[in-house]
Amino acid sequence: MSDPSSSEPDKKVGWLGRLTAGLRKSSAKLVDGIGDLVTKRKLDDDALADLEDLLITADLGAATAARLTSNLAKTRFGKDVTEDEVRTAFAEDIAETLAPVAAPLGIDSSKKPFVILVVGVNGAGKTTTIGKLTKQFRDEGHAVTLVAGDTFRAAAVEQLQVWGQRTDTPVVARETGADAAGLAFDALNDAEKRADDILLIDTAGRLQNKDNLMAELAKIVRVIKKKDETAPHAVLLVLDATVGQNAHSQVEAFQDIAGVTGLVLTKVDGTAKGGVVVALAEKFGLPVHYLGVGEGVNDLRPFTAKDFAKGLLGLS
Amino acid sequence: MFDGLSQRLGSVFDALTKRGALKEDDVRAAMREVRVALLEADVALPVVKDFVEKATEKAVGEQVIRSVTPGQMVIKIVHDCMVEMLAGEEESAADLNLHAAPPVPFLMVGLQGSGKTTTTAKIARYLQTKEKKRVLMASLDVYRPAAMEQLAALGQQADVISLPIVNGQKPVDIAKRAMDEGRKGGFDVVILDTAGRTTIDDVLMEEVAQVRNAVSPVETLLVADAMTGQDAVATATAFQEKVGITGIALTRVDGDARGGAALSMRAVTGVPIKVMGVGEKTDAMEAFHAERIAGRILGMGDVVSLVEKAAETVDEEEAERLAKRMMEGQFDLNDLLSQLRQLQKMGDMKGLLGMLPGMGKMAKQIKQADVDPQMIKRQEAMLLSMTPKERRQPALIKASRKKRIASGSGMAVQDVNRLLKQHQQMATVMKQMKKKGLAGMFSGGGMPGAGLGGGLPGGMPQGLPFRGR
Numbered sequence: 001m002s003d004p005s006s007s008e009p010d011k012k013v014g015w016l017g018r019l020t021a022g023l024r025k026s027s028a029k030l031v032d033g034i035g036d037l038v039t040k041r042k043l044d045d046d047a048l049a050d051l052e053d054l055l056i057t058a059d060l061g062a063a064t065a066a067r068l069t070s071n072l073a074k075t076r077f078g079k080d081v082t083e084d085e086v087r088t089a090f091a092e093d094i095a096e097t098l099a100p101v102a103a104p105l106g107i108d109s110s111k112k113p114f115v116i117l118v119v120g121v122n123g124a125g126k127t128t129t130i131g132k133l134t135k136q137f138r139d140e141g142h143a144v145t146l147v148a149g150d151t152f153r154a155a156a157v158e159q160l161q162v163w164g165q166r167t168d169t170p171v172v173a174r175e176t177g178a179d180a181a182g183l184a185f186d187a188l189n190d191a192e193k194r195a196d197d198i199l200l201i202d203t204a205g206r207l208q209n210k211d212n213l214m215a216e217l218a219k220i221v222r223v224i225k226k227k228d229e230t231a232p233h234a235v236l237l238v239l240d241a242t243v244g245q246n247a248h249s250q251v252e253a254f255q256d257i258a259g260v261t262g263l264v265l266t267k268v269d270g271t272a273k274g275g276v277v278v279a280l281a282e283k284f285g286l287p288v289h290y291l292g293v294g295e296g297v298n299d300l301r302p303f304t305a306k307d308f309a310k311g312l313l314g315l316s
Numbered sequence: 317m318f319d320g321l322s323q324r325l326g327s328v329f330d331a332l333t334k335r336g337a338l339k340e341d342d343v344r345a346a347m348r349e350v351r352v353a354l355l356e357a358d359v360a361l362p363v364v365k366d367f368v369e370k371a372t373e374k375a376v377g378e379q380v381i382r383s384v385t386p387g388q389m390v391i392k393i394v395h396d397c398m399v400e401m402l403a404g405e406e407e408s409a410a411d412l413n414l415h416a417a418p419p420v421p422f423l424m425v426g427l428q429g430s431g432k433t434t435t436t437a438k439i440a441r442y443l444q445t446k447e448k449k450r451v452l453m454a455s456l457d458v459y460r461p462a463a464m465e466q467l468a469a470l471g472q473q474a475d476v477i478s479l480p481i482v483n484g485q486k487p488v489d490i491a492k493r494a495m496d497e498g499r500k501g502g503f504d505v506v507i508l509d510t511a512g513r514t515t516i517d518d519v520l521m522e523e524v525a526q527v528r529n530a531v532s533p534v535e536t537l538l539v540a541d542a543m544t545g546q547d548a549v550a551t552a553t554a555f556q557e558k559v560g561i562t563g564i565a566l567t568r569v570d571g572d573a574r575g576g577a578a579l580s581m582r583a584v585t586g587v588p589i590k591v592m593g594v595g596e597k598t599d600a601m602e603a604f605h606a607e608r609i610a611g612r613i614l615g616m617g618d619v620v621s622l623v624e625k626a627a628e629t630v631d632e633e634e635a636e637r638l639a640k641r642m643m644e645g646q647f648d649l650n651d652l653l654s655q656l657r658q659l660q661k662m663g664d665m666k667g668l669l670g671m672l673p674g675m676g677k678m679a680k681q682i683k684q685a686d687v688d689p690q691m692i693k694r695q696e697a698m699l700l701s702m703t704p705k706e707r708r709q710p711a712l713i714k715a716s717r718k719k720r721i722a723s724g725s726g727m728a729v730q731d732v733n734r735l736l737k738q739h740q741q742m743a744t745v746m747k748q749m750k751k752k753g754l755a756g757m758f759s760g761g762g763m764p765g766a767g768l769g770g771g772l773p774g775g776m777p778q779g780l781p782f783r784g785r
Contacts, residue, residue, distance in 0.1 A: 053361055056355055056361055056546070057360070057361045057546045058546065059545040059546050059547070061355075061356070062352050062355050062356060121543070121568070121571070122429070122431070122568065122596070123428070123429025123430060123431055123541065124429060125428065125429055128460075131461075152596070153466070153596070154465075154466045154467075154469035154470045154473065155462040155463075155465035155466035155468075155469050156462075156466075158461070158462035158465045158466075159460070159461045159462035159463075159465075159466070161462075162461030162462055163461060166461075176469075207568060207570060207571040207572070208571070208572065209570075209571055209572040210570075240429060240541075240543075241547075242427060242541065242543075242544050242545060242547045242551070243541075243543050243544065243545055244358030244543065244544060244545020244546060244547075244573070244576070244577070245356055245357070245358055245545065245574070246358070246543040246545075246571070246572070246573035246574070249572055249573075267427070267428060267429070267514070269514055269516075269517075270427065270514035270515065270516065270547070270551075271514065271515055271516055271547055271550040271551060271554070272545070272547035272550075272551075273546075273547070276545065295428070295459060295460070
C-alpha cells in the first residue's frame with residue numbers, strides 16, 4: 001500500500017486560480033479560433049458556419065452548436081461584431097441553458113444515513129470523486145461511511161481505502177469478487193444503526209451497453225430500496241470531460257437503470273472542455289453538481305453556470 | 317440520436333434516381349450529411365474537413381455501379397476512404413515492434429482513466445501466451461492510490477510477473493530498476509505503465525519525457541478511450557509532440573461509442589492503432605480492424621463484432637443449423653424458439669440490432685416500443701405451450717389451439733396472435749433473403765467487406781488472429 005499522504009501533489013495556488021487556469025487552458029483553442037474568425041469580419045453565413053464549427057470542437061454537438069449560432073444570428077446577422085461580443089453572447093446563451101441544472105447536491109439531514117450511490121463507466125473518476133466528496137462532507141462535520149462497492153476491478157478496494165485514510169473515514173469492504181449488492185445492504189444496515197449522516201457507495205465501472213453489468217447495478221439499487229424505500233437519495237453519474245457524444249447514451253442508460261439524480265463532470269483541468277454538458281442540460285435537464293479539477297483531495301468545485309460558460313468561451 | 321449514414325443519405329438521394337456518373341452537386345449534398353454523421357460519431361472537426369474533401373474528390377465523376385443507388389455508391393466510397401485512412405499504408409505497421417535487444421522496453425502513456433493499467437496487463441499477457449515472450453510489468457504510477465497494487469493484482473490474474481513495489485521511488489528510478497531487473501532476470505519485454513496525466517500538466521509531461529529518455533522505449537503506446545470526443549486531437553497531438561508515440565491502443569471498443577476518436581488520432585499523429593481493448597478481462601484484446609471501426613463510425617453497424625459476440629455465446633451447431641434453414645428460406649416456430657433462446661443468451665437486443673447494418677432503424681423502433689426483456693421469456697413460454705407439431709406447422713394453430721396455448725402460458729389470445737404475426741413477418745424476411753442473399757437484403761450490394769459470407773449466425777470466425785512478430 002502506498003503512503004496516502006506522499007502522493008498528494010502540491011497545492012499552493014488558490015482553488016479559483018486553479019479552476020480558471022485549467023478552464024482557460026482548455027478553452028484556449030476555442031477562444032483563439034473565435035479571435036481569428038471575427039475580429040475583422042462581418043457576421044455573414046460563412047462566419048456563422050465557422051463559429052458553429054468551433055462550438056462543435058468543444059463537444060457541444062452539432063444540434064446545440066447550430067442552435068447557439070442561429071440565436072447569435074437572430075440579433076447580429078450582417079453586423080460587424082467584435083470577438084468579445086461573440087464570446088459574450090455565446091457565454092450568456094450557454095449560461096442560460098446551464099442555469100437550471102447548476103444545483104448543489106443537497107443533503108437531507110432527516111435521512112440517517114443519506115445514501116449516495118456513485119455510478120459511471122470505467123475510468124470516469126468515480127472513486128477519486130468519492131474521495132473528494134468525502135473530504136467535503138467531513139469538513140462540513142458529517143459522519144460519513146464509504147462502501148467499496150467496486151468488488152470487480154483489481155485493487156479498487158485498496159484505492160478507496162487510501163481515500164478513507166486520507167479523509168479519516170471508515171470504509172466498508174469485502175474481498176474482490178464479493179457481491180456488491182449484499183455489501184451495500186449490510187453497510188446500509190450498519191449505517192442506520194449508527195445513524196450515520198451519509199453513506200457513500202462506490203460501484204464498479206461499467207459500460208452502459210453491457211446488460212449483465214447494468215442488471216447488477218439495478219440489483220444494487222433494488223436491494224438498497226429493500227432496506228430504505230427512499231434510498232438511494234442521490235445517484236451521481238460521473239462523466240469524464242473528455243467524453244464526446246457517447247455521454248448521451250451514458251446518461252440515458254444509467255438514468256434508466258439506476259435513476260440518476262445528478263452529474264459530476266471530472267477531469268475539467270485537462271484540454272477537454274466537457275461541452276457535451278450543455279447538450280445534456282438541454283436534453284435531460286439533470287442537475288450538474290460538481291466539477292473535478294485535479295487529483296488532489298480538494299480538487300472538487302461546485303458547478304456554476306456562468307463560470308462554466310465563461311470558462312468554455314475563455315472569458316474571465 | 318445517431319442515425320446511420322445510410323439513413324441520412326437516404327433522404328438526400330431518395331429523389332435521385334438518375335444513373336451515370338456522380339455529379340459534383342449531388343456529392344456535395346451527400347457530403348454535408350457525411351460531415352454531420354462524422355461529427356456525431358466524435359470525429360474531430362479538422363479531420364472531418366480533410367476527410368470530406370478527400371472523399372468528395374474521389375466520388376465526383378465516379379460511375380454508379382448498376383444495382384446500387386447513388387447513395388449506396390457514395391457510402392461505399394466514403395467507407396473505402398475511411399478504411400484506407402484508418403488502416404494506413406503498411407499492413408505490418410500495426411504489429412507490436414519487438415525488434416530490439418531484449419529486454420525491449422514498452423512505455424504506456426495516456427490521460428487518467430483511459431485504461432493504461434488494464435491494457436498493460438493485456439499486452440503482457442498476449443506477448444507471453446501468444447508470442448512466448450517473458451514479460452515484466454512495472455507501474456510508475458506513484459500518484460493514484462493503489463495504482464501499483466492494481467497492476468500487481470492484474471499480473472497475478474494474468475500470470476505475468478510485475479516488479480516488486482518499493483514505496484517512495486520516483487517514476488524514473490522505478491523505470492531504471494525495471495530495466496535492470498529485466499536484464500538480470502532475462503526478460504524479453506519490459507512494459508512500463510505510467511500515471512495518467514493531462515497534457516497541459518507540464519511537470520508530469522516532463523516527468524514522462526524523462527522516463528522516455530532513461531529507457532528509450534521501442535514502443536510508446538498512447539492509450540485512448542474510444543468514447544473520447546473532440547479532445548482526441550489535442551491529446552494525441554500533445555503526447556506525440558511531448559513524448560513521441562509509436563502507436564495507439566484504443567480501449568473500450570466493446571462500448572457503444574461510435575469511436576470517431578480513432579480516426580482523429582490516426583489522422584493527426586500518423587501512427588497506427590495497434591490494439592483494441594474489448595472487455596475488462598486480461599484476454600479481452602484484439603488486433604486493430606480498420607473495416608470494423610470504419611463501419612461503426614459511419615453507423616453501418618459492426619457486423620464483425622456481432623458475429624464475434626455471437627460466436628462467444630451461441631451454440632455453434634444450433635446456429636449453423638438455423639443459418640442453413642434461413643438460407644433455405646425456412647423458418648418455423650421451432651426456429652423462432654431457438655432464435656429467442658440464442659438472443660436471451662446474447663443479452664441486449666437493442667445493442668445487437670444496432671450492430672447490424674441497416675438494422676439501426678429497427679433497433680430504434682424497438683427502443684421506442686420499449687421492449688421488455690421479459691417479453692422474450694413470455695414468448696418462449698407461449699412457444700413451449702405449443703405441441704412440436706404446431707411449432708413445425710404454424711398454420712395448424714387456429715382458434716381453440718390459440719386458446720389452449722394462451723392459457724398454458726398464462727398469456728392472452730391476442731399475445732399468441734401477436735407472436736404468430738411476428739413469426740409470419742420474420743418468415744417472409746427469410747424467404748426474401750433466400751431470393752436476394754444477405755448482402756442484397758442489407759445494403760443493396762454496396763457494402764464492401766462486411767464479410768457476412770456464410771450467413772449470419774453460422775460460419776463464425778473464431779476471433780481475429782492477432783498479428784505480432
